[in-house]
Amino acid sequence: MDVVRSILDFNAGRDPERLRMKFAKMRQSSFIFLRGTAHLFHERVQRRGVLRSAPPAWCCGDMHLENFGSYKGDNRLAYFDLNDFDEAALAPAAWDPLRLLTSLWLAAPELHLDAAHTQRLCRALLDGYADALAAGKAYWLERETASGPVRALLDQVSLRRRADFLAKRCGPPSRAGRYRRLKIDGQRLLAASDAQKQQVAGFMQGFAQTQHDPQFFEVLDVARRVAGTGSLGLQRYAILVRGKGVADGQYLLDLKQILPSVLAPAGGCKQPRFGDAAQRLVAVQRRMQAVSMAFLHAVSLDGRPHVLRGLQPSEDRLDLAALSAHGHALADSLITMGRLMAWAQLRSSGRQGSAAADELIDFGRRGSGAGKWRDRLVALSQATAAQVDKDWAVYCQAFDQGGFDIANHAG
DSSP, X not given: OXXXXXXXXXXXXXXXXXXXXXXXXXXXXHHHHHHHOHHHHHHHHHHHTOOTTSOEEEEOSSOOTTSEEEEEBTTSOEEEEEOOOTTOEEEETTHHHHHHHHHHHHHTTTTTOOHHHHHHHXXXXXXXXXXXXXXXXXXXXXXXXXXXXXXXXXXXXXXXOHHHHHHHHBOOOOTTSSOOOBOOOSSSEEEOOHHHHHHHHHHHXXXXXXXXXXXXXXXXXXXXXXXXXXXXXXOEEEEEEOTTSSGGGOEEEEEEEOOOOSSHHHHOOOOOOOSSHHHHHXXXXXXXXXXXXXXXXXXXXXXXXXXXXXXXXXXXXXXXXHHTTSTTHHHHHHHHHHHHHHHHHHHTTTSTTOOOHHHHHHHHHHTOSXXXXXXXXXXXXXXXXXXXXXXXXXXXXXXXXXXXXXXXXXX
């Protein structure tokens, strides 16, 4: 496989400024490289021909340690759950756990974990997943049901004042005390052109007419958003809307372009039909999450599928590096992630081709005991992580030699 050509082809046509940021991020570590090359990972796993004995389930498709976080649901309560479904598709149930375990192996150096410790954590995470499947009951995590680091994170989100959040992302209110403007910092937000602002404002005006309170969605400012890794370079905007009509009552929305899932062709499962990629994402996210994110809608901008939702701060994630220095905190958090994967698959079981809950329960039970699939999956994850490290080494060499200089590929 030509790793360099695969990455260049996959990212062709993206916004050069943000694509340059993506390529630079991917140079930092093999863990970040994994997050930016889901297409490469799934193609590698497909070629191995593994995981086929697991029942089909809805998978998020881009599972990794930072694909869990807290967010405000559409009921305004804070939840901790899977939070990125760009690549969601039907696939063998073990596909998401494999990718999550692979990310743990790759993050191990940053977490100061040796191989033996990493292997134990992988098994604990996988036991959390399989045992939750075997139990057959889908739970969820909110403040009243969470503990430890997850509870602390949910407390942080629940207590966040809108004024403080807006102050981080926006400038001060106008003299009249009514309006703010987005803060263009070159890191989270980049300036949008007048044409882009007009396009987004026109779209939002049409969208607002479909909502019960059109004035809420009046656009005050628009910027290009920088967030994530895999989607960097795709069309994405932060939108400041009127909300409740005063400076501290304004809301931030995220409008993000969505591409077809890279997991779908690799997983070997027949995919149901959705209207477009955004409708697929929203439909699967709503069935996998206990409560969906606020303002979640599948929409179309410039004839391309997009998802509109409330803007979620990237800092609303667990600090795994800090947790690794505090006894069992890291292990407990990883076990929670394993359970969340299982609960999401159970919650979405029997939907459009996914296995019934009884099949997932049986799969979880079959994982226990010596030599069962839990042990094999941990070993496989170490092998896939080693392959990602090799691919990253090839990438780094090409990057350092100018192979990912955007100027060299213009036009």
